[in-house]
Every structure is written in C-alpha cells, then in structure tokens.
Amino acid sequence: MSLVEISNLSFSYGRGNAPVIDQFSCSIEKGETVGIVGASGNGKSTLLRLIAGLEIPAGGEIRINGLPVVNESTFVQPERRGVGMVFQDYALFPHMCVRKNIEFALHQLPRKERAKHLEEMLELVHLTDYKERYPHELSGGQQQRVALARALAQKPAILLMDEPFSNLDAGLKDSIRSELLTILKKAEMTCLFVTHDWEDVEAISDRSIHLQS
Numbered sequence: 001m002s003l004v005e006i007s008n009l010s011f012s013y014g015r016g017n018a019p020v021i022d023q024f025s026c027s028i029e030k031g032e033t034v035g036i037v038g039a040s041g042n043g044k045s046t047l048l049r050l051i052a053g054l055e056i057p058a059g060g061e062i063r064i065n066g067l068p069v070v071n072e073s074t075f076v077q078p079e080r081r082g083v084g085m086v087f088q089d090y091a092l093f094p095h096m097c098v099r100k101n102i103e104f105a106l107h108q109l110p111r112k113e114r115a116k117h118l119e120e121m122l123e124l125v126h127l128t129d130y131k132e133r134y135p136h137e138l139s140g141g142q143q144q145r146v147a148l149a150r151a152l153a154q155k156p157a158i159l160l161m162d163e164p165f166s167n168l169d170a171g172l173k174d175s176i177r178s179e180l181l182t183i184l185k186k187a188e189m190t191c192l193f194v195t196h197d198w199e200d201v202e203a204i205s206d207r208s209i210h211l212q213s
C-alpha cells in the first residue's frame with residue numbers, strides 16, 4: 001500500500017479561474033523521497049498545500065496511510081493529517097529561541113517526554129549547542145535545520161518541503177543536502193519536496209514527479 005495516494009485532484013484559486021491542478025494523480029511509497037519539479041507557477045506549492053490541508057480541492061481524493069484525508073465527503077483538518085511542513089522561508093517564530101520553536105510542535109506531549117524528545121531532535125539536526133539562540137542569530141542552513149526539527153518533532157507520516165534549499169548559498173547547499181539526506185534516511189521519513197533545481201533532485205530524491213501546467 002502506498003503511503004500517499006492522490007487521485008484525480010483538481011484545484012483552482014477562486015471560482016471560474018483556470019485550474020492550477022487539473023486531474024492530478026500520483027502515489028508515494030513509505031520511506032521514499034520524491035522531488036516535484038516543473039515550471040514556475042504551475043502549481044507545485046499548491047500541491048503541497050493541498051496535501052497539508054491548507055487548501056480545499058475542487059475534486060479528487062488524497063489518502064494518507066490508506067485513509068482519505070480529503071474527498072467529496074471528507075476533510076481532515078491539517079493538524080490531524082500526520083503531515084509536517086517546512087515552508088520556503090522556514091516560518092520560524094522570530095521571538096522564540098530554537099528550543100521554544102521546536103517545543104511549540106511538542107505541546108501535546110507530557111512535560112518529561114517533551115524534554116527528552118526536544119533533546120533528540122536537537123541532536124538529530126546538530127543544534128544542541130544553539131538551542132538558546134534566536135532565528136536572527138542563525139545562518140540560513142541552521143534556520144533550515146530548526147524548521148526541519150520542528151516539522152519532524154511531530155513524528156509526521158510524511159514531510160513536505162517547499163524549496164528547502166532556495167535560501168542557501170551555493171557553498172552551503174551541498175553540505176545541507178547531504179545532511180538532510182542523512183536525517184531523512186535515519187528517521188525513515190517519507191518526504192515530498194518542491195524544487196526548481198535538478199541538482200536537488202539528483203542529490204536527495206529517489207525519483208521525481210514532473211508537474212505539467
């Protein structure tokens with residue numbers, strides 16, 4: 001069974017506008033890292049938002065772990081889908097230190113478990129020594145790792161990442177890509193990410209999906 005199954009998904013921004021996603025279908029296996037590529041504006045970010053539950057499709061179905069999260073009669077709220085999302089700008093809370101940014105994702109755990117899980121996440125992304133720093137005191141790559149830790153902390157079934165490397169300079173990209181690959185494989189994570197860059201696809205994905213406009 002595929003972890004994510006998308007069938008005949010359609011979506012447009014506003015009634016009467018041309019569809020951004022038109023009868024799109026694909027499936028993703030557990031543990032796979034899949035890159036979504038395609039021309040600018042052809043709906044890559046929208047597809048991630050639909051899977052996360054941040055947009056409602058006009059038609060079609062998305063199943064996660066065999067259960068429908070959206071179809072004509074079902075809509076499962078984003079926080080109940082088992083989806084972690086890393087946004088293009090990382091969306092860290094600027095007034096919270098690294099520790100608090102990650103703890104935010106752990107609020108439903110009992111205090112003791114929360115502390116243990118926080119330490120595990122910090123170790124995974126190599127930021128144990130940075131936990132009291134604020135986002136503006138971190139490099140782009142370190143901010144990306146905080147966003148990743150926050151998304152992974154919720155133990156999502158699938159991790160969605162929108163242009164995860166776009167804010168990094170060329171020098172950082174190589175090392176961050178290989179670090180990310182190690183983290184994903186260590187966590188046995190299923191991951192779907194959007195990119196413009198074929199080098200990202202070659203570096204970290206098992207395969208790619210070309211989204212046609």
Ligand SMILES: Nc1ncnc2c1ncn2[C@@H]1O[C@H](COP(=O)(O)OP(=O)(O)OP(=O)(O)O)[C@@H](O)[C@H]1O
Nearest residue numbers: 013020038039040041042043044045046047194196
């Ligand atoms: N909130 C919105 N309201 C109206 N139209 C939107 C909205 N968000 C995106 N669009 C339009 O929908 C289309 C798909 O946008 P989307 O961001 O999914 O594309 P993308 O493939 O991720 O683009 P890029 O590669 O440039 O980031 C674009 O034409 C965009 O202008």
